[in-house]
Amino acid sequence: MDTLIRMDLADETATEALARALAAIARPGDVLALRGALGAGKTTFARAFIHARDRAHGGPGDEEVPSPTFTLVQTYELKGGTVYHFDLFRIETPDETHELGIDDALADGISLIEWPERLGRRLPARRLEIALSAGTRPQSRRATLAGGDAWHRRLKEINLV
Numbered sequence: 001m002d003t004l005i006r007m008d009l010a011d012e013t014a015t016e017a018l019a020r021a022l023a024a025i026a027r028p029g030d031v032l033a034l035r036g037a038l039g040a041g042k043t044t045f046a047r048a049f050i051h052a053r054d055r056a057h058g059g060p061g062d063e064e065v066p067s068p069t070f071t072l073v074q075t076y077e078l079k080g081g082t083v084y085h086f087d088l089f090r091i092e093t094p095d096e097t098h099e100l101g102i103d104d105a106l107a108d109g110i111s112l113i114e115w116p117e118r119l120g121r122r123l124p125a126r127r128l129e130i131a132l133s134a135g136t137r138p139q140s141r142r143a144t145l146a147g148g149d150a151w152h153r154r155l156k157e158i159n160l161v
């Protein structure tokens with residue numbers, strides 16, 4: 001997995017703009033692994049992504065996007081296809097995710113996964129990794145995107161790399 005780009009996200013709006021840019025090129029079967037500590041901004045990213053995805057396909061883009069901390073997964077049936085939002089923080093072993101039906105979700109929808117490290121080797125190699133970490137100010141973040149050649153090409157198409 002190669003690092004594709006590192007960027008500074010000056011504030012929440014910048015995090016949302018990155019989410020919108022990726023929502024525009026995402027397609028069924030894509031897996032976005034959202035890494036970062038508690039409060040890094042993973043759910044904030046996911047919310048903006050889901051809203052953008054809905055709006056791009058003629059929806060209002062105003063759905064509630066709660067953190068799936070306790071439900072483990074929230075499913076959004078959008079016109080542009082299903083988006084699964086996982087939060088695997090409470091998962092203890094990768095095998096537990098099998099019961100969640102995660103393999104089917106990963107294959108047929110767009111999956112946004114918080115705490116993807118919980119999946120261990122079940123995490124698909126084709127994923128785009130988005131790691132969020134603290135920035136120099138309280139409202140800023142550092143984002144590091146990593147992925148294979150296919151993601152490199154796709155990010156190039158939208159001039160992100």
Ligand SMILES: Nc1ncnc2c1ncn2[C@@H]1O[C@H](COP(=O)(O)OP(=O)(O)OP(=O)(O)O)[C@@H](O)[C@H]1O
Pocket residue numbers: 009010011012013015036037038039040041042043044045067087114138139140141
């Ligand atoms: N640049 C930024 N990008 C994203 N969130 C930011 C930014 N600056 C401040 N924030 C704030 O940081 C918090 C991020 O919370 P969020 O729930 O998105 O984190 P999380 O990574 O999902 O945490 P958890 O691991 O607990 O699920 C929000 O309160 C958000 O308003």
Ligand SMILES: [Mg+2]
Pocket residue numbers: 042043044067087114
């Ligand atoms: Mg979260």
